[in-house]
Amino acid sequence: MEVQNELYILKVKIALVAKSNFDDVNALLKRVVPANIVIELVLMYNTWSMIKNFTWDYLKAKTWRDIKNEVLE
Template identity: 50%
Template sequence: MDRRINLIAYLPEILQDIREFKTVAETENLELKQLQAALNAALNDLFVESSTEYGVARWEKILKISPKGTNSLAERKFRILARLNEQLPYSYRMLARQLATLCGEEGYSLKENIETYQLIVRVALAAKSNFDDVQKLLERVVPCNVAVDLSLIYNQYQVLEAFTYGQLEAYTYEQMREEPLNGNKFNG
């Protein structure tokens, strides 16, 4: 919504050449351009995708989302959209779809035990940074009568056996257990 602002054009031609009117019009043009920029920002802040930093902070306050200091503006917008896309009532498919959005298709496992009213959710190490978001999601959408068992999927022997002892000896037990393993990291 960019409009060219020129107040002097609204005056009759005979008044357009007077120095005082030119000065007033130029000063008011600057004020109106600033007002237009503020209006554009306010309009953009109504929509998450086009929000400014201020708009994202406002959305987070409305939705009671605590931003992490390391999150970029795009990540913060993603968290807002994820919260807005939550749909109640709870269903297994809806929860799986939301977990896939937060962690990626391969970033979680979800099992439901109907007899014991238990929901078992495991988050992959690659999506470890989203663990708190997953926990908050489960607290919001899973019914109170369903017990939630949430934890990380740590590296196990089956994953580590692909590497030689020489490759693994450079790492601590904690690193081997809690860091995502890929061929690039453990090249020995």
């Protein structure tokens, strides 16, 4: 979470493991954050740096969309 006081912006990033809670977090923020603050709520997708330790054999069974949007273990 990042707060930019001078710009009245609250940036919140939700991890993929909490993807199902996105709407609940959004509703909570709208209830508790003052109306003059802009809320930027985003989902943190997988990036190359997050998947670099996986082998191509593991990843080849998945689509690019799956690799970006799913929690990889």
